[in-house]
Amino acid sequence: MAATSVATRPAGLPLQRIRLDVATILCTLLLATVAFVVLYPIVLLAINSFNVAPFGRAATWGLDNWQTALSQPRIVNALKNTVSLAVVRQAIAVVVGIGIAWVLARTNVPGRGWLEMCFWFALLLPVLPILLGWIILLDGHHGLLVTAVRQVFPGFGFDIFSWWGIIAAHLMINLIPLKVFLLTPAFRNMDSSLEEASRASGASTLRTVVRIVIPLMAPTILFVTLLGLIRSMQSFEIELILGGAAKIDVYSTLIYRQVLQSPPQYGTATALSMVVLVGLIPFILLQQHLVARRNFTTVSGKYTNRLYDLGPLKWPTFALIAGLLVFIIVVPVILMILGTFMKVFGVFDLPTGIWTLNNWQRVLADPKLTRGLLNTLTIAGGSMIFSITLFTIIAYVSVRTRYVGRRILDFITWIPSTVPGIVTSLGLLWLFIGTPFFRPLYGTTWVLIIALGFAGLTLGVQLIKASMMQLGAELEEASWASGAGRIYTLRRVVLPLIAPTMAVVALQNFGAAASAVSLVALLGSSNNKPLSLMQLEYMDTGSFEPATVLGVIIFMLTVSAAILARLVSMRWGLGRFDRSR
Amino acid sequence: MVSTAPQPAPQFGESSAEPVLRLMNVSKSFGRVRAVDDVTLAVREGEVLTLLGPSGCGKTTTLRMVIGLERCSEGEIVYQGRVVDSATTHVHVPTHKRNMGMVFQSYAIWPHMTVFENVAYPLNVRKVKSSIVREQVSRVLELVGLGGLGERPATMLSGGQQQRVALARSLVFEPKILLLDEPFSNLDAKLREQMRAELRILQRRLGITVLFVTHDQIEALSLSDRIAVMDHGRIEQIGSPTQLYLQPQTPIVRDFLGRTIVLRGTVTKQVSDGALAVAVSTGAFGEIMCEPAEADELHEGDPCFIAIRPEQVQVVPAEATGNAGTSGNRLQGVIEALLFIGERYEARIALPWGDHILLYLPPTIAWREGQTVALFFPRDQVRVWNA
Numbered sequence: 001m002a003a004t005s006v007a008t009r010p011a012g013l014p015l016q017r018i019r020l021d022v023a024t025i026l027c028t029l030l031l032a033t034v035a036f037v038v039l040y041p042i043v044l045l046a047i048n049s050f051n052v053a054p055f056g057r058a059a060t061w062g063l064d065n066w067q068t069a070l071s072q073p074r075i076v077n078a079l080k081n082t083v084s085l086a087v088v089r090q091a092i093a094v095v096v097g098i099g100i101a102w103v104l105a106r107t108n109v110p111g112r113g114w115l116e117m118c119f120w121f122a123l124l125l126p127v128l129p130i131l132l133g134w135i136i137l138l139d140g141h142h143g144l145l146v147t148a149v150r151q152v153f154p155g156f157g158f159d160i161f162s163w164w165g166i167i168a169a170h171l172m173i174n175l176i177p178l179k180v181f182l183l184t185p186a187f188r189n190m191d192s193s194l195e196e197a198s199r200a201s202g203a204s205t206l207r208t209v210v211r212i213v214i215p216l217m218a219p220t221i222l223f224v225t226l227l228g229l230i231r232s233m234q235s236f237e238i239e240l241i242l243g244g245a246a247k248i249d250v251y252s253t254l255i256y257r258q259v260l261q262s263p264p265q266y267g268t269a270t271a272l273s274m275v276v277l278v279g280l281i282p283f284i285l286l287q288q289h290l291v292a293r294r295n296f297t298t299v300s301g302k303y304t305n306r307l308y309d310l311g312p313l314k315w316p317t318f319a320l321i322a323g324l325l326v327f328i329i330v331v332p333v334i335l336m337i338l339g340t341f342m343k344v345f346g347v348f349d350l351p352t353g354i355w356t357l358n359n360w361q362r363v364l365a366d367p368k369l370t371r372g373l374l375n376t377l378t379i380a381g382g383s384m385i386f387s388i389t390l391f392t393i394i395a396y397v398s399v400r401t402r403y404v405g406r407r408i409l410d411f412i413t414w415i416p417s418t419v420p421g422i423v424t425s426l427g428l429l430w431l432f433i434g435t436p437f438f439r440p441l442y443g444t445t446w447v448l449i450i451a452l453g454f455a456g457l458t459l460g461v462q463l464i465k466a467s468m469m470q471l472g473a474e475l476e477e478a479s480w481a482s483g484a485g486r487i488y489t490l491r492r493v494v495l496p497l498i499a500p501t502m503a504v505v506a507l508q509n510f511g512a513a514a515s516a517v518s519l520v521a522l523l524g525s526s527n528n529k530p531l532s533l534m535q536l537e538y539m540d541t542g543s544f545e546p547a548t549v550l551g552v553i554i555f556m557l558t559v560s561a562a563i564l565a566r567l568v569s570m571r572w573g574l575g576r577f578d579r580s581r
Numbered sequence: 582m583v584s585t586a587p588q589p590a591p592q593f594g595e596s597s598a599e600p601v602l603r604l605m606n607v608s609k610s611f612g613r614v615r616a617v618d619d620v621t622l623a624v625r626e627g628e629v630l631t632l633l634g635p636s637g638c639g640k641t642t643t644l645r646m647v648i649g650l651e652r653c654s655e656g657e658i659v660y661q662g663r664v665v666d667s668a669t670t671h672v673h674v675p676t677h678k679r680n681m682g683m684v685f686q687s688y689a690i691w692p693h694m695t696v697f698e699n700v701a702y703p704l705n706v707r708k709v710k711s712s713i714v715r716e717q718v719s720r721v722l723e724l725v726g727l728g729g730l731g732e733r734p735a736t737m738l739s740g741g742q743q744q745r746v747a748l749a750r751s752l753v754f755e756p757k758i759l760l761l762d763e764p765f766s767n768l769d770a771k772l773r774e775q776m777r778a779e780l781r782i783l784q785r786r787l788g789i790t791v792l793f794v795t796h797d798q799i800e801a802l803s804l805s806d807r808i809a810v811m812d813h814g815r816i817e818q819i820g821s822p823t824q825l826y827l828q829p830q831t832p833i834v835r836d837f838l839g840r841t842i843v844l845r846g847t848v849t850k851q852v853s854d855g856a857l858a859v860a861v862s863t864g865a866f867g868e869i870m871c872e873p874a875e876a877d878e879l880h881e882g883d884p885c886f887i888a889i890r891p892e893q894v895q896v897v898p899a900e901a902t903g904n905a906g907t908s909g910n911r912l913q914g915v916i917e918a919l920l921f922i923g924e925r926y927e928a929r930i931a932l933p934w935g936d937h938i939l940l941y942l943p944p945t946i947a948w949r950e951g952q953t954v955a956l957f958f959p960r961d962q963v964r965v966w967n968a
Contacts, residue, residue, distance in 0.1 A: 472687055472689065474685040474686070474687050474689035475689050475691060477648075477650055477676070477683075477685065477689065478683070478685055478689035478691075478747075478750070479677075479691075479702070480649075480650070480675070480676035480677045481648055481676055481677075481679075481681065481682070481683040481751070481760075482677075482702050482703035482706055482750065482751075482754070483677050483678075483680065483703050483706040483707055483754065484677050484702070484703075484706040485675070485677050488706060489677075492702070493691055496693045497691075497692070497693055
C-alpha cells in the first residue's frame with residue numbers, strides 16, 4: 001500500500017501546482033487591468049502628495065502637505081462628523097431595512113410584489129433633484145411640511161440643514177431602499193420551517209424575528225452594514241448642500257474645499273484621502289473575512305417558503321410601508337417636477353404669480369439640447385453596458401472560481417469607494433495628461449465611458465456578488481453535470497437568476513453616468529458635452545430653474561431605461577424568477 | 582499456444598468485465614486534512630454501489646471527485662475505460678464532458694425554469710433536435726411519475742416532486758452511471774420509503790449503474806448490491822449488504838450497520854475448532870462460546886468484546902429453562918422496562934453485573950416487567966473482537 005501511494009506522487013513536485021491555463025491567464029489580465037485603472041491614479045496622487053511646489057511649478061519634495069492635512073483642527077472634527085453620521089444613519093437604515101425586508105419577504109402583506117418594486121425603483125432616483133424636493137418640504141424657515149406642522153404644533157422646529165437633516169435625507173433618498181433591496185431576497189430564500197419551528201415552540205412573531213431570523217441572516221446583515229459604512233466615506237452631495245449651511249463638515253466636503261481653494265490644495269487633499277484609505281483597509285479586510293467564512297447560500301434549489309399570516313395587521317402594515325414609499329418616491333418626484341414650472345424654485349409667495357413655462361421653453365429651445373441628449377445617451381448607455389459586463393465578470397471570478405488572485409481582485413473593487421470622487425477624478429486627469437501613452441485618449445468618449453463605468457465599481461460588484469453568493473453552488477454544479485460548460489451555465493443558469501440585481505446595477509450606473517458632473521468636466525471635451533454639463537453651465541450662470549428641467553430630463557431617461565429593461569426581461573421570460581408574485 | 586499480451590487478471594472478484602467506473606488509490610487533501618485517503622473501488626455495470634458512512638467520512642468528496650467537481654490529490658479515476666482524472670499525468674476531464682448523471686442533495690432545481698425546461702436542459706446542451714427533446718423529456722417525466730407536469734414552474738412542486746425532477750434531469754441523456762448524493766435526506770420518512778422503492782424499481786428497469794452516497798444504513802442495505810463503508814476517508818469494507826451485516830470485518834462496520842449488543846469480557850480458553858470461550862464481565866456470570874472475527878488474533882487472558890445482533894438473541898422466560906441457568910451460551914437478565922410497539926415488544930434488560938441491553942421480544946408470550954429471562958446467544962452468531 002505504501003509503495004503504491006508513493007509511486008502515484010511524482011517525487012519532489014508539490015501537490016497543488018499553479019496551472020497556467022487560458023482561464024488563469026484571462027483572470028490575471030482582468031486583475032491587472034482593474035488594478036491599473038483603480039490603483040494607478042491613486043499611486044500618482046500619493047506620490048504627488050509629497051510634492052510641495054505650487055501647482056504647475058517644478059516638483060520639490062517634502063512632508064508639508066501631510067503636516068497641513070494632519071494638523072488642521074477642522075479635520076478631526078470632519079472625521080468625527082463623518083463617522084457619527086455614518087454610524088447613526090446605518091444603524092437606523094439597517095433596523096428599518098430588516099423590518100421592511102422581513103414583511104415583504106416573509107408575510108402575506110398585500111401588494112408585496114409592487115411594494116418591493118417601488119423600493120427597487122427608488123434606487124434609480126437622482127440624488128440632487130430629489131434633495132431639492134426635500135429642501136422645499138423641510139427647510140427650517142419656509143419648508144412646506146415644516147410650516148404645515150407648525151400650524152398645528154406652534155413649537156415645532158425641524159431644519160433639514162442640520163445633523164439630523166443629513167441623516168434623514170440619506171435614509172429617504174438611498175439608504176432605506178438600498179437596504180430593503182439587499183435584504184429582501186436573502187429573507188425570502190430562508191427556509192420557512194426554521195421560523196415555524198420557533199413559533200411552534202411558543203415564541204411570538206417579534207421574538208422569532210429577533211431570535212431566529214436575524215441571527216440566521218446575521219452574515220448578510222453584517223455584510224450589508226459594512227458595505228454601507230465603507231461607502232459612507234464617499235457620500236458627498238447631501239453633506240455638501242445640507243452641511244454647508246449648517247457648518248457641518250465631513251471628510252469628503254473638506255477635501256472638496258481643499259481642491260476648490262485658490263490655489264487648490266491638491267497635496268493636502270490627497271494626503272487626507274490617503275489617511276482615510278489606509279484607515280478603512282481593516283474594515284474591507286473584515287468584511288472579506290466575514291464573507292469568506294460564513295455561508296451565504298440561501299437559494300439552494302429546494303424550496304419551502306410559506307408566508308406568515310399577518311391577520312388583521314395586514315392592511316395597517318401595508319399602509320405603513322406604502323406611506324413610507326409615498327415620502328420616498330411620490331412626494332419628492334412631484335416636487336421636483338413642480339419645481340421646473342416655478343419662477344423661483346421653492347418660493348411659493350411671489351407677487352407676480354409663481355408658475356411659468358419659461359424654464360421648459362428655454363431648455364427645449366436650446367440648440368445644444370439635441371446634441372447633449374445624444375451625448376448623454378452614448379456616454380450613459382456605453383458606460384452602463386461596459387460596467388455591467390465588467391462587474392458581472394469580476395463578481396463571478398471572485399465568487400465562483402478558484403482563481404488565486406480572486407481575493408485581491410475583490411479587495412481592489414473596494415478602493416474607489418474609500419476615495420472621494422473628486423480625488424479619483426483628479427487622479428484620472430493626472431493619468432491621462434501626465435502619461436504620454438494615454439494622452440491621445442484624453443477627451444474622447446471612450447475615456448468617459450470607462451471612467452464613469454468604474455465609478456460605480458464597489459457597489460455594483462458587491463451587489464452582484466451578494467446575489468451570486470445567495471445561489472447555491474449546486475445549481476451551477478448540476479448544470480455542469482448536465483453537460484454544460486462554464487459559459488453556457490453562466491448564460492442559462494447564473495445570469496437569469498441574478499438578472500433582477502443586474503438590472504438595478506445597470507440602471508443605477510446609467511443614472512449616475514447621465515448625471516455625473518465632475519468626472520465629465522475634467523475628462524470630457526466640448527465635442528461630447530452631455531446634458532449634465534449643460535445643467536452645470538445653467539447653474540453657474542445662476543439659472544437654477546432651467547437646470548432642474550435638465551435634471552428632470554435626465555431622470556426621465558433613466559426611468560425610460562428602467563421600463564425598457566422591464567420589457568426586455570419580460571420578453572425573455574426572466575420575470576418568472578420573481579417568486580414573490 | 583498463441584500468446585498475446587498478458588490479460589490483466591480480473592481484479593474485482595467474480596466479474597471479469599471492465600467495470601464502468603474505477604477509482605485507484607484516490608486521495609483528496611484539503612490543506613492538511615485528508616478527506617479521502619487511498620480509496621480503491623470499482624463499480625460494475627448495472628450494480629448499485631453505495632458509499633456508506635457518517636458525515637465527514639469523505640463519501641461526498643469521493644462522489645465529487647468522480648463527477649469532476651473536485652480533483653484528486655493522488656490516484657486515478659477511470660470511467661468507461663478512459664482516465665478522467667489523474668494526479669500523476671494531470672489529466673482532468675471537466676465535469677461537463679464526463680457524461681455522468683447526478684442528483685444533488687439539494688436537488689438543485691433551477692427556479693427560473695419550468696419542469697420541462699429543467700429536464701430538457703441536458704438535451705439542449707447536447708443540441709438535440711427539439712422534436713426529439715420533447716419526446717424524450719415526456720418519456721422520462723412519465724418514467725419518474727411526473728407525466729403532465731411539464732409546464733409547472735419548478736418552484737411550485739413538493740419536495741418529492743422536486744426530487745423526481747432532479748432524477749429525470751439526470752436520466753434524460755441516458756448516462757452510463759448515475760451518481761446520487763444523499764438524495765432522500767430532504768424528504769420526510771414516509772416519502773423517503775416510497776422514493777426508495779421507486780428508485781430501486783427504476784434502476785432495475787433501466788439497468789443503470791448507480792453510485793450512491795448515504796449515511797442512512799437502511800437506505801444502503803435496502804438499495805445496494807454492494808456497500809462500501811467509509812470512515813475517516815478510508816474504505817473499511819466492501820461487500821454485499823448481507824456480508825457486511827453478518828460478517829463485519831471491523832468494529833466500525835459492525836457498529837455502523839444495524840444495532841449491535843456489545844459486552845466486555847476476557848478470553849478464557851481456545852477450543853480446537855477455532856472458537857473461543859469468553860467470560861463476560863468479571864467471569865462470575867457465565868461463559869459464551871464464540872467465533873473470532875477474521876482480523877483479530879486473540880489469546881487466553883486477552884480482554885475482548887463479544888458482539889451479537891439483538892435479533893439473534895433468543896429470549897425465554899427463566900422458569901421455562903428450569904435450572905439450566907447460565908450454562909450453554911446462556912446469560913440471565915431481568916426485564917426492566919417493557920414497551921409494546923405493535924408487532925413486538927422492546928425490552929430493556931438488566932444484566933446481573935449492571936449492564937443494560939435493548940432486545941426485541943415476540944408478542945406471543947405474556948412478558949412482564951421484573952420478570953427474569955434466559956438469554957441464549959447462538960454460538961455461530963456471536964463474534965469476538967479485540968478490546
